[in-house]
Amino acid sequence: MRLFLASIPLEDTRVVVVGGGEPALAKLRLFLGSPAQLSWFAPELDASALEIPRTAPKPQRREPSAADLDGARLVFIALPDLEQVGRIAALARAAGAQVNVVDQPALSDFQTPALIDRDEVVVGIATGGSAPILARDIRSRIEAVLPEGLAHVARMARELRDTVKSSVPDFMARRRFWERAFRGPAADLAAAGRTAEARREMLRLLNQAAPEQGMVHIVGAGPGDPELLTLKALRALQDADVIIHDRLVPDAVLDRARRDARRLYVGKTRGDHSVPQDQIEQLMIDEARAGHRVVRLKGGDPFVFGRGGEELASVRAAGIPVFVVPGVTAALACAASAGIPLTHRDHAQAVTFVTAQAKPGGTDADWARLAGPNHTLAIYMGTDRAAETAAALMAAGRTGSTPVAVVENGSRPDERILHGRLDGLAALVRGANLTGPALLFVGETAAFSLAEPAAEVAA
Known part of the structure; x- marks a missing residue:
């Protein structure tokens, strides 16, 4: 700032x-x-x-x-x-x-600053004097969605503030009261100038105010571009008391959350589970039982190789209200950002999302069934096993000339797109010195990628 x-x-x-x-x-x-x-x-x-x-x-x-x-x-x-x-x-x-x-x-x-003046509510947009016209344009966009009667809402809140504070000493219950008041009929009535009715509705809510049961939202953060957050995900982040997030969630997404929400990092990398999965689930449960609104924030979509299903079952079993907010699936977003059509009438009649990392002691993917032509593979967690994956697909019948693409940090400012052939996939990954999350794409449609060819990467 x-x-x-x-x-x-x-x-x-x-x-x-x-x-x-x-x-x-x-x-x-x-x-x-x-x-x-x-x-x-x-x-x-x-x-x-x-x-x-x-x-x-x-x-x-x-x-x-x-x-x-x-x-x-x-x-x-x-x-x-x-x-x-x-x-x-x-x-x-x-x-x-x-x-x-x-x-x-x-x-x-x-x-x-460029100001939006609603009497009791003033919004300022500043550029430090460097771009006043830009600030005015932003002001016009915001002003268009703010009701003229917003001042009535804020004025009534000011008049009732001391009453609410003395009537509801519990901080969290007081926060919930104001959220209900500002998002429900009381605010609509006040904005319309129907002050007496709005006050009655506020007092009705005040009589019902009490500490609330905590809850959990399992939220998909998408591939990393904060503008790809869904509106529902954004609302959950702005309402959260506690955010439990993993390694794939960038600061740009966390910056959209409520500023005073506690942030708990539980990130994992291969071979380094700093917080084991069962402890993550218990943390979600404990925070919700303390009366908090918990957001479990996961990269991509929590139900696509994100263990969201396990966390949902665990929280449900504890008797805590839990909701799922899907995110933009990383494979879809990264492919689109790279210009790769996952399906194409001439080149791919099917697409499969697959992980190259099986559960310890589990069964590997059936590469023989996935090696057919006219079929796009989006491979998660595949960079460490690029050589084994390419060998398995070629052994099952995929030709070595099959196009491949690697998308690192898809949709983010530091996105990198590389492409080559299946028989050179291991060398492509090895020469790229990947440091961010990456997806592999195998199939005829990978040739559409807006990428550097493998020869340039090697150079």
Whole structure:
């Protein structure tokens, strides 16, 4: 985070605007209707060229003196003469004010964000002064989805805040109360201006508030691109009290979660299960029994080689409510990102997801049944067994010239796509020095990949 947006209460706050043109007037408009004490100094005002709001303070057609700036909290300067700007800014800072020089970030103590003003609710979008037009565009998109009556909702919450805190001392129960209040009929009634009805609904919810039973959401994080999270997954992350996540979940996805949620890492790599599976399941159960909303966050889809089924059964057996939020399956996302059609009318009438890593003591995949032509294989956990897999498929009849592709960190900014032939798969993987999660694709459709050829990788 390069910028920190702080909210400044405007009650009993003095704001000074200096300038006589449209940029100064734009700053004035920000504070009209606010409780701030607003002063306007306009040394070069041309009132005939401006549409001055009726509620604007009377302009004083001179520079502000040190006495004029005494007690000011924020001072906005919109003047063309930089020597004059420097003089006024020095006086303002000496008086303890923060200074914004319009369109001069280097001369300013702060920049004005693009603001969405809903009275009690203010949303700010800032770029540090580097791209104000971008900030305004983002503001327009957000503003379009925020109801005009949002201020009524926040105002009612402020009025009831002390009552709720004294009536519901349990922190988690209080959080649940506000979630129900802001997502249900009470908020809709308040937004519509039906304040008395909204208050009655809030009080009804308050009488029902009590510590809630915990629950578990088993959530698929997708292949790693946070924009591929489903809306349901995003809601679960933003409601979670505890997030139990594995190695395949990148920080970019975790950053979409509620900031104060506890994050517990239980990642595994081959041969290094830092937290055994039974302990992960017990952790989910213990956290839910403590009354928490638990999100078990897993890369890809938890029900595709993710052991989500085992975790679902374990939590159910403990009598805890559990829900599954599917994720975008890694094979689908990685193939699409790499330009590989898993099925194709001319080249592949079937696709199979298969893991190259059998359960210890379990049965290996039946490569003989998977070696037919016109069939795409998406192979999970296959990089460590690339040589054995290629040999097994060729022994079962797949030709050595069958196209293959390796997709590392699929859908992420550091995605790599490599392609070659089945008889060179082991060398392709070995020469790639893979460090991130990777999927192997075998079949005629792998030739469609948007990738470097094997010869270039070896070089």
